Each structure stands twice: as structure tokens, then as C-alpha cells.
Amino acid sequence: TGTEQQSSGGTDGRVAFLDYGDFGGGSNPQANYNPYLDATRLGATDYVFEQLVVYDKYACEAKPWLATEYAWKDPKTLIWTLREGVKWNDGKPFTADDVVFTYELLKQHKALDNTGIWRYLSAVQATDAKTVSMTFGEPGAAAFTLFGEIKIVPKHVWSLVDDPVTFTNPEKPVGTGPFTVKAFNPQQLTLGRNPDYWQADKVQVDELRFHKADGGGQVDQLKLSRGEYDHNGMFVPDIKKTFVDRDPEHNHYWYPPGGSISFYMNLTKAPFNDTAFRKALLTAFNRQEIADKAQLGYVTPASQTALVVPGQAAWLPSDIPNQGVMGFDLAEADAALTAAGYPKNGQGKRLGKDGRPIAFTFRTPGEWTDWVQAGKIIVGNLTDLGFDVRQEGPTPQTYEADRAAGNYDTLLGVHGGSCNMFRNFQEPLASDQSAPIGKKALSNFVRWTDPRTDQLIETLRTATEESAQKAAVADLTKVMVDEVPMIPLWYGAKWFQYRTARAVGWPSEDNPYAAPGDNLLIITNLKPATAAK
Amino acid sequence: MTLLEVDQLSVTYTPRDQPAVRAVRDVSFTISDGEFVGLLGESGCGKSTLGNALLRLLSPPARIIGGRVLFDGADLATLHTRQLRELRWTNLSTVFQSSMNSLNPVIRIREQFADTFAAHRVTDNVDTRAAELMELVSLDRRVLRAFPHELSGGMKQRVALALALALRPKLVLLDEPTTGLDVVVQRSILDRLAELRQELGFAVLFISHDLGTVLQMADRVLVMYAGEIVENRPAAELRSDPRHPYTRGLLGSYADPRQPEVRITSIPGRTPDLSVSHPGCLFAPRCPYAEDACTQTHPALLPDHGGLVRCLVAQADRLPTTPPGPLTGATVDPAFVATGGAEVASISPGIADAAGTSSAGAAGARSPNAGSGSLSAADTDEATGAGETAAILVVHDVHKRYTTRKGLRTNTVTAISGVSLALHRGRVTALVGQSGSGKTTIARLITGIERPTTGEVRFNGGGDGDGDPTRVDRLRGRALRDYRRHVQMVFQDPFAALNPTRTVAYALSRPLVNYGGLRGGAARDRAAELLESVGLFPAGQFLDKLPHQLSGGQRQRVVTARALAPDPAVLIADEPISMLDVSIRAEILELLADLVRTRRLAMLYITHDLLSARLLADEVLVLNRGELVESGPTAEVIGAPRNDYTKLLLDSIPRL
């Protein structure tokens, strides 16, 4: 395509601009740079505002950012040391007051506290201009990823705002980040490099241009395949053919795994309440086929441990074979089921303990076509085992409501995948996240209630030492493998396409320094393509 | 000087779905300057088609397949569009059959005049000229500002006439210009037309099936039958000496009700199917004088007795001579009676049906109610005799007001005020009056379709006949249904009164099932009997037919049979013959008269046609604007009207 040379003409050898994909905010985006309004804010906030630490969400490593250091004074007290020389992009200095103001803001306006940090925090104070201390009601390490990554906003701007919940911060949002908002219209958002950025030398791109997308429709795919985006993060069918092959030298993609998508069984119903039954199903699903067919080969089969491998492999207990990823073996499943007391009858129907054929429903939201496709494979596998399974495709709302209330037999659910191990296990498994059938469960939709699990989660929550955390996680993965509260099937993919024609240094399978979406990490790692050559 | 010359003109309809119809065959005639020529014939005989052909207004599937039309020496068929356009209206204008639709509904009357003037480059001031024309047809000039829908039918027709005369044409073609209008209005328009012709001197081709009017107005009459001109003769001669048997038949079906003696006859049979070719005379199957040759040889239109006639028998001078003065009872051509046609005035129970089969035509059973001079005495006798029997149905001082809502305002129309009348078994009461006088409203009140605003309708015939009278005006639901077992209605329009998708058997079996409790076969048998009792036999041939397979007269009889099915005591007949051709009317009238006599029915006969009232009724009530203005024995009311309105009604009938 021969477009590689022309456009690195930015100042000082920097990349003049990069074309990025969508910037959020719906089909008719409105200026909204309130970093706490996650669903409606524009993508620019990632580059305008910064947080105390930045997580590399691939390896789950915290990198110092606005804070240079943090230390647990005791399990309930955390001391942050803030970076020197950081300035707001309106020239005012960044101080501990701003940090305290930000956390207080979320305390006063619960609507903005998306991650619920004030469930753990009890106070945030500035010890001096560069030091902030946080105190917790209980040991707070488990929530670190949550409150460490709160975007810090300037007190001198936000304290004047009447209602921060409806504040869209539309004019020149003030932040500490590497970019400022240069121009906006609903079709395009342009960010300009912040020359006074505290690590300006690492930002090698003068301008980022985000283009309004049509939600992954044809036109966007086409533009991507024509090389009109330097980076995008969208679903692309048959990416090899439609993107990589068009310019194999520059076009690349990397789809690291996200949370697990699992087969949820309603544990309050027979036969799903029988551990032996569930265990027998471990090898019943053709995970590879799901990954290849329903998910177009963009994903990998998931580990039964509920951890995301290989990224979180460090947390795995060493004695788990194949990182906990189960094979597909219908014969084995059949044998195990028969052994567990669920034989097949003459017509090949699988019988329950009551001697009657086992029949149940399986649901995915009807609109999520890839799930529906996966569901077909799942139902096929189960049918092969002699179950009578009916697949249903309700609307997402119904699906969600029924899932929360426990009105289902089996369905697909998502869990885990974050860098917060406590949450990864607490949300799907803790009994306090459950509820009786008919009442809304918060997140334990399978209704797993097990004192030992609860205790392990509690240990994880309060453990400040990494070794203690690892021990607890290891035990929890054992629960997953031995007692099978749910059966993870595959990892949701994080879409990430990039071109190396103008800029290089994107995270990739070979250099996984960040996960897609870790924008601050990525932008500070990009280099002009010509310079790199 | 000859203005219009039509020479061997033939028109064929070639519809896609049906066989071609030869609607006009070899028609030749001429019209001289200022001449008033009438064109007479039954419905469907090709009058309008001929008219349209003369105007070159035929549209597919109609096509002129032969002949010429010369207007002022120019052949209309070969004129260029532009020449034709110039000739139109300046020389040759027209008034169409339907007054309702001949004006553009969305532009004002004035514009329609302006249009015409503009098209023919008339430079006069439109308003002055149009106002003059309005005056000409006795309309207020304010009418010019109106839209067509704001005018009554009569006014529209006058506007159409004014429009036709706008450019002082030499020939005006009037195609039934007054059909559908009220008798009184009709009269006034025709009178105005006659005056205008006197003044302006244009020639007229006047198309109509109304024999009286044509004879009264025309200088010369063309009689058309099945697409052919069968007779062409000066009006006076045609009346005194009709030469074609068909003309004689037509004349026989018409009479002046004011005459002391009134008799009419019908022409049996139906018009031939024009889509097949007939070798002989087209009228032969219906003709009482037909000879063998008539079925073989097609007669030509040849001079005869000072006119032209298309009849072998007449041309050979073998026609029986008939006494002159055809429009009185004495002159009815006995031939029609002889062949089974009905001579209503002297009721014969037999009725000629389509096949021409005749029944035991025991003539002579004198009607008590109508006809010859000697009847007036009998009439009175009967009337007094009936007066003594108790009335079966009494309408007492009934008022009916209709309230119409116009958005937020309401409007009250008084349709009936203070009407009282009584019906007696075995007697016919005629209710006459002009359109809108409230006749139908009375029928609806009597039959319980509507309730009077004040007043009573009492019925004495329920159950065994004694006991308290039924208050009809309070009936609902089941009771109303029970009442209708005794009081039935014959609907005005035989085409509308039968469901086109239901067979005769179905229509007849419903009252039998509902009132007689008959089922299946029994109902069918009874239906067959009913059909035969109204003269439709063999009944089996009709039971499974659908209405469109029946002629108008046959339908009317089915409707009557249905009304008779519950064996009612009272029959309300609302203008039962208004839609029918003159030749069928007599047939139906005879049937009704016969029923009254044989079943001792009480009948209310509603009509605006005084001739039929004269023939059928014992007693006549005259209704004007919802009030009874005159009543009495038929011969008295019609023979010596006292009320002005009655006189007006009678004057509307052409005097011959």
C-alpha cells in the first residue's frame, strides 16, 4: 500500500497523528469528559485524566503513575507518595489536595462511585502536599485495584461545579494526562499532545484522531482493512483475510483473553445440585470448537480454575495439569455420568436420580449471535450425552433478570478476568453475593453457598501479603476444579488491531506489556515507525 | 336543412372478459336544423352508446366499426383533434345522463363556464355571460359561486343545461337529462328546455325511455330496440299509428292516469343478447305478430305509412289495425294480452315470464281497484265495505324529527308531522308525493326500523287478531322480530334488495327457517311453492340461481316472495317499480294486485308514480313535506284533485 513514509512528519520527528477508532458516547456523541460517567463519557478522558497507579491488565502489575510509591503502614492504612512536578494542563500544580478532593467527591456522590470504593475506604487525608493517606475499615489490600485507578480531577475546577454527577466538563477538560482535547464534533474527536506533560518525552505522537464508528459495521471493517486506522478495537470477522492479509507487513492484531464465559447451572435444582454430576460434565464440552467456530478462532478455551491463562498463570497452583483447561471427551463424560448415577436408558436418554429423562433449558440472549452459536455447540454436546436440552434466546433484559432471580436451568455467564483476585472470586462465588431463588442475586447467579469458599474469599480480602493471597487463590481454584460451581468454557477476547506503518511499539503477544485498553501505557510506549527502523 | 346525418353507424364493445357486444347496428337517421328528435327505447338498447358515438366520446372497449356521422357536412370520424375540438360545443353540445357527476366537483360553477369560454376563445366577460346563462335556466346568479356539491340535483341539471347552451350550439344532445330527478323538478326543467328551444332555435336529440315526455316534446321520434332503429316517425303519427310491434308494446305500457279509464300492458320476454348474432328480426321472440319469416329474415328499415319501420309484417301491411288513441285503456293492443302478456287493468293471475310461458290466463276476474271507468263506483263500494272492517294497522298523529349533528351544532329536520293513516286487509293504500316528502320515513316507522318522535303506530293483527294492539313504536329485539312476522316490506330496488352472493333458495329460506320453523328440505319445498306463487316456475329452475342471473322483474318477484314467506298480514311496498323498465312495470303491478286479492293483504303502496297508484290503489294519500295534504279514493283524488300540491303532481305528468 506504500503509505508508510509520508506521514510521520510531526514536530521533532514525532508521529504527526494517528487514526484511532471509536471514541464512545453512542451514535451521536455529546461532549462529555466526566471520567466517572463510564458509559457516556468520551474516550478522551483516558488520555486527559490520570490515576495514582496504572495497571498493566495483562500481567496484572501496578505501575507507579501520579503516585511514585505506595506503602501499607498497616493492613488498614495506605500511604501514597505523589509525583513531583506534575501540572494540570491549565498550568496549576497537581497536589495532594486534588487527590483528597477526588476521593471525597466520590464519597459525596455515590452515583459516581462506579466501583464502590467507599465500601472499603473510611477516610482519605493529605498528610502534606505530596502525601496522601487512606484508611480502611478493614484490611484494604483486596480492593487496591479499585481505588488505585480512580481518575484524579482538579479541585480548582471541580469544586466549583454544582452537580458533579451531571457535569459533562465540556470545555477544555483540565487533567494531568498526556493529551488535551483539541477539537470535537460528533464525527471526530481530536486530541493534541500536552507539551507540559510530566513525561512528555515518552509521548511520540502529536495528535490522536478518533473517528466515530458505526458499531463495528461494514464500513468500519472496510476502513480498517484499507489501513485507514492505526489502531482499532472492534470485532472483525475473519480478520486474517480481511485485515492482516491486506498488508501483512503492517497489519496486526492481538486478542488477549478477558473474563471467563462459563456454563452456569442453577445449583438449587437437581441434578445440578449434585457435585458428581457437575464434575462429570467437565469434559462434556467441545471448548476448542466453540473457540474456533462460534468465536472464529479469536479466543482460547478457558481454564476451569477461573483464572485467565496464560496471563494469570502465576497464580495457578503448580499441581493443576494443562493450566486447568479441560479437554473434550464425551466417552469420559458419559462414563462419569453413569458412575454418578445418571445412566442412559434404552432410547439413549440420560436419566435422573428419579429415573426420568433429564430435560432442561439453556439460554443465551438471542441478540448475541456468537453466544447463540456457542450455545448450539454446547446443546449439541449435551444432546449427544442423552440430555434433552432446549435452547432459548430471550432478550438481554429478560436474560439478565431471570439470571439474577435464579429463574433458569442453565445459561452462559461471565465472571473474573480482572486484576483484582478478590473480586474475581468473590463476585461469582461468595454467598453474600447470592440470594434466595426469586430474589435478585448481586453476582453469585449460580447460588454457590459454601462456607469454605466464603472463608477463602475472606482470607483473600484481608490478606496484605502476596503469598497469602496466592495461597487463598490456589485453594479457590481447587474449589473450582473439584466442586465445579460453574464450568468456564472460553475467554472473552479483547479486540485489538493495530498498524505499524506510522507508529510501532504496540503491545502484542510477543511484547505483552499492557492489555488493550491500557491506553496510558500504550501511548507512552509508541514510537514513530521510521525512527524505529 | 340537414344538420346531422348518421349513416349506417355501428358500434361494438369488445371487452376483454366478455364476448363483443354489438350495441349499435347500422343506425341511420338525420336531424334538421331546429328539429327536436326523440330517441326512445328500453334500458340497454344502445341509446347512450349511440349518443357517445355521435359526440365521438366513445372510449375503449367501444369502437365505431362502420358508418359515418356527418355534422354540417363534415365527417366527425375523420376530423382532426383540433378541428373536432373547435366544432365541439360551438356546434354540438350535450347534457349527460347523470347530473351528479357531470360537473367537476372541485371547481366552482363559474370556472366551468370560464373553462368553456376560454377553450373556444370567447372574449365576452365571463361573469356577465355566465349570469345571463343562469337566468336562461332560471337559476340565481349566486349559483356561479357555488361548488357542484352545494347544489341540488335539479340545480346541477340546470347548470349542465346552461353550460350546454353557453356557446349557442346548433345541436344539443340530451341523454336522459332528467333521470333520477324528482317528477316536479323534472317537469320544470323540461318546460324550461322547451321554452329555450323556442327562443334559441337549436336542434335537439333527446334520449329517454320516458315515453310520455318524448311524445310530448319531440317533433319526430326514433324508437330503438337492441341497437337498431326500429321505427322513425313524426311524434303525432307515432302516437296515433304506431307501426312496429315493439312501439305498440311500449305505448301499451304507458297511460295517462288522469284518464277515466286506464289500462296498461307489458311486453313479455327480455331483450336479446347482443353478443350473439340473430338471423331474423330481433324482436321476433317477443312479438305477438311474428311470422315464420320473421325468425329467418332480418327486416330493413323501410318507408312505411309516412315514416320508417323495421318490421316485415308491417311492411307487408299485415298488421292488425288498432283503434287510435293508444293511451287509453281501450286502445291496448289485444295481441299482447292474447300472448300471455298481462293486461293489468283487467287483472289476470297469469304472468308472462321470461320464457314467454303463459299461465291459466283467466282474464275477466275484475279487479276491484283499478281500471276502467265503471270501476269508480266499485271502488267506492269496496272502500266503504273495507272501512267497516277494523284497520289492521293504524298510524296515529305521528311526527318524526331527525337531528343531525354538524360538529358542535345540531340541526333538526322534520321529516313527518302529524300523519295518521290506517291500513285494512284486502285493500291497497297508495302513498304518493315528491321526493323527500317523507314517504320512506313512514315506511320505516311502520316497519319498526325507526321510531316516531311522537305519535303511535298500532298493530292489531298479532296473535289471533284480537287482544290489545301492539305498540309498534315501542318494540325492540325479539318483539320486533315477532312483529315483522306479520308486517313485511318489499324493497324499492330489486337490485339492492337481494344479496348478490346468496342464492334465491337461501334468501327465501331465511324467513321460513326463522319464522316458520322449517328446516332443510321442508324450507326448500316451501320456497319453491312461494316462487311459483309469484309466477316463477318451474321453481327448481330458480332456486339455485344467484341474483345476477335473474332479470329485474324476476328479482322483484323473488323479493316479493321473500316478503310473503312469513305469511304477513301487512305488506309495505316502497316504490317497488321505480327502477324498472316500463315494460316490466306492468308485470309487477299485476302481481301485487293479485296478492292483495288472494291473500287479503293490507298493503301500503309507496310511489311517486301516479299512474301505478291509479292502477293499483283503492285509496290515495298525498304527502307533501311530511304532511298529508289530501286523501281519498283513488279515482277521486286523481280525477278531481282538490289540493294544489296534488294538482302540481298531476301536472307534472306529460299530457298527451
Place this chain on the structure above:
Amino acid sequence: MSTPAPAVPTPSRNTQTAVEQGHRSGMRGRLLGRQPGWFAILWRNRKCRIGLLILAGFVLVALFAPVLAPYDPRSNDFPTSLGPTGDHWLGTTVQGEDVFSQLVVGARTSLIVGLAAGLLSTLVGLVIGLTAGYAGGWVDEILSFLINLGLVVPALPLMVTLAAYSPVRGLWLIIFVISVTGWAYGARIKRSQIITLRTRDYITAARFAGDGTARIIAREIVPNMTSLIVVGFMGAALAAIGGEAGLAFLGLGDPLTVSWGTMLNQASLGGAMITGQWAWLIAPGLTLALLITSFTLINFGIDALSNPHLREDG
């Protein structure tokens, strides 16, 4: 004049058959004017004949879809994103399903939707139109208001909104939604028709004959509205087929059902344009157009049945 004869007259019933036949031809003749059988009229109209042939083709395909479709339309055992090949005439989808099989099975969906939604909205329109027209008075006022409301409420937004509110997404929902939005027009026409029919003398006559309202409606009125009902049905079916495709294309359809609309939706999402899978994108659109065309063509004939003006047009 060709009247389709009642099936196989047996000699022993000859007389009766003759009567029946006469009767039926009469019925038909009436229904369609003074005409030969309805089928003959439809058939003779060239546009209509072509339409009938196309429709018959679709019906056959739909009936024998399982036989005609080379593969299970949802089986994704094939290589993904193929262009047309010998094995897969129209290629495969991005998920490795056979496009041609989907096309064949999609015909079924479209016809079912057309038939069901057409029937349903015709029925609703008929009941409401009949009731309003026949009952008159305040019943009519209320129902007319409903009808007018149904007419002014914008259909597609209503469809979209209704589809959004409903808890399940299935073909029947689509059918329901289309019927809910599509009945009003038919109801209005039927109402005005019945108002003219209601005042006909033969209806009053039926009352004089002692018939009840229900019977009058069923036996006297409805038979006179046959051609109107048929035209209405065709129109509704046509709108339903297009509506289903549109909704499915917007992603508001039932993804578990194979229809041309869902095919187009998936072709659009699945990058058919980029991968150059023309067949996948064009085929459902063209077949859809063809099916709708067949209905429109047939409608020409049906219009001609009731409107002699159109009959001369060939």
C-alpha cells in the same frame, strides 16, 4: 370461459355436480364481477400470471426446503467466508454456514411471516372494521378512533419500540408486532365498505327475514367483501415480509430463525462486503425483492378483479 371445475365429478353425482358447478361459477362470477372464474381472470392477466408462477415457485421451495437445502442451514461445519464454490453455491458465512441452504430455508420464514401476519392483521382489521362499521354509534366512534390512531401512529418506530419492550424475541413476536402495526389500514377500508354494505336493502331485508346480527355479518356481509379481504391480505402479507426483513436487518429479529432479513443482517455484520462475498449479500436481497414482486404482481390481478378500470390495462 374456464371455471375451475370442482374436483373429479363422479358420474353418479352428475346432476348435483352440475348444479353445484353452476352455483359456484355464479358465486365466482359475482365475486369478481360478471366474470369467468377468479383464477381465470388472474391467470389471464400477464403480470399476475408471472406473479403466481413466482409465488408458486417460492411456495414449493419453502415446502421442500429440507429436501432442497443441501445442508443444515445452521450447521457451521464448513470453511468460513467462502465465495461461491461447487459445494457451496453461494459460499459460506463467516461462521462457516452454507449460504444457499439459509436462502432456501429463509423462504420458509418469509412465507410463514407473510401468511401469519397477513392472516392476523387481516383478521384483526376485519373484526374491528366489521364491528365498527356494523355497530355504528359510540362503538363506531371508539373503534374509528382506534383505527385512526393506528393509522397515524408511525409503523416502523412502533415496531421497533414494541420489539424493544417485549421479553422474548421470536418469529411470533415479529408476526405479532407487524400485525399490531398493520391492521389499521385494512380496518378502515373494511369499515367504510361495511358502512356502505350495512345500509344496503338486502341487509335490512335479512333483518326482516328474522336473521340475527352475527348471521347477517357472517352470511350476508362478509361474502360481499371477499375481494377486498383478499387484497387486504395480500397487502398485509407483503408489508409483513418486508417488515420482518427490515426488523431482522436492524438486529431486532430472532437470531435463532433463519430468514433473509437475518441473513442480510449477518452478511452486513459479517463483513460480506469486505470479504467480497457478493452472493451472501445480494442473494437474500434479490430473493426478497422477487417474492415481494410476486405479491405485487398478483395484486395487479386482484385489483383488476374488483376494479374494472384496471382490467383493461393488460
Place this chain on the structure above:
Amino acid sequence: MAYFARRFAFFLATLWAAVTLNFLIPRLQPGDPAEAIVSRIGGKGQAVDPAQLEAVRTMLGAPGGNLFEQYVRYLGAVFSGDFGVSYSYFPYSVTHMIGEALPWTLVLVGVTQILSFVIGTLLGTWAAYRRNTRVDSVITLGSTFVGTLPFFWIALLLIYVFAITLRWFPERGGYGGGSSPGWNWLFISDAFQHSVLPGLALLITGPIGWIIGMRNNMVQSLGEDHARLAVARGLPERRIAITYGARIAILPNVTGFAIALGSILGGTVLVETVFNYPGMGRLLLESVSNKDFPLMQAIFLFTTIGVLIANFLADILYGFLDPRVRKAENS
């Protein structure tokens, strides 16, 4: 006058019904608006924090009181133009979002609707004027065929041919990223370029209905007696076609056109979706897929009111155009 009063009464009653339906439907719906908003704010898959939920609920002024009180409040809000906050564009108000989308739709759809009507009426008139000739067949058959092509499909093809392959026009959106909305030449020409393809898609299928309707009506009115009499009166053919044909034939289309104009407010969901046009249709579809009930309701209400008003105006206009109507209403 009575005629207008009646139309106006109908207008008010329908308006009331539409508003009330709009009130009722979401209330028959299970679920809590606050929850919908929180799950929007928090993003998919996040567990909802009850405290946050409560905060949002308070902020929204979640419905309290019995249904009737809610209804009264709702009516008040609607008539003061307050449709609440959009969930998917939180914290922007529904009114703001509609204000953003409406001009696009009004211009694109409005212009194409009017053009469609004009073109359709002219072609229909021409076909009727030359009925049963080749012109007639070409127009009738051609429009029948084109009219059956799925709309969105034509749009897809247009994009492929003119935007992607030939690159004559931009492939989507209402304007480019470079220009900024406003009354400047750059923006207007940019917006025009963007509207060509969607406009074309609308114009291809738009006139069909008018063509057929106009043609059939006109053939009919030219067959009526008054038109035949006009021929007999020697009026020029053209004059007859216009005053006695088209002038009458167009009347039944007026109401249809008004409804079409009114429904502009709802945009054209399919075309706007295919072209990513920032109009009402796409906003509606988006609100639907995001379960943004306030926005959805408001758009629906807007559309309905638009049609209603247009319908009302058409009725009035009709009253002037067709002198027969008022009379008919009265009887």
C-alpha cells in the same frame, strides 16, 4: 367550521391517547430506571453497588406516589417539554438529544419526502395522461419493480458502489470529522456531500407509492363523466388532464403526504442506520438497543405528534382543496 372542530377534537383525543400510552407502556415494564442507568454508567458485567443505585435513584427523582399522581406529574413534564434524562447519553437530557438529531432528519428526510412526492406525482400524472402507452408501462412496471427492492439493501449497494468502490461520496455519517457544524460554507457543502447517498436511497424508493396512487386515481377521475363532458366541451387535453384529472386525483394523496411529512420526525430508521446518519431514526434504534426508555418514549411521542399535527393540517388543507369534504363530514 364544524369540520375543523371535529378534526381538532380528534387531534386532541389522539394526542392524549398517544401521551397516555407513552406513560403506561414503560410502567408495565418490569425493572427500575435507576438500575438501567447504573448499569449504563458502570458498564456491562459490573456488579451493581446498591449505594450507587440509591444515589442515582434519588438523582432521577424516581417515581413516587400512586399511578395517578405520577400521571399528572408526567403530563406536566411532557407539556413543559421535559422528557427527563437519556440513559444512554447521561447526563444529557432527552430534549437535548432530540434537538441534536432533529435538524438532520428534518433536512434529509424532509427534502427527499417532498422531492419524492413531487417526482411521484409528476410521473404518475404523466403515466395517467399517457395511459396504456409505452410511457405508462415503463413508469408503472419500472416503479413496481424498484419499489419492491428492499430499501436497506439498495442503501448497502449504493454505499458499496459510490462510496467504497468509486469513492465519489463519503460512506457514512452526516458530515466529516474535519468540519464543525455551523452555518459555514465548508460545513454545508460537506453535509450536502454526506447526504447525497442516503438521499438517493430514499429517492429511489420514495416516489413509487405516489406514482402508482396518482396514476390510478387520475385514470379513474379521467374516466368520470365530468372529464368526459370536458372533452365534449372541447377543452384542451392539457387542461383536462390537469383540472379534471390531476387536480382531483391528487386529493387522496394529500393526507398520505401529510402523514409522510409528519413521520419525518421519526426519521427513517433503516436508511439512517445503514448510513450512520445522525438523525432521529438512528437515535431511536439506539435508544431501543440501549433500553433508553425516556429517549425512546420521547422520540416515539415526537413522531406521533408530528404525524398528528401533519394529519391535522392536512385535514384542514384538504377541507380547502376539496370542497366536497366538509359537506360529507356533515351528513
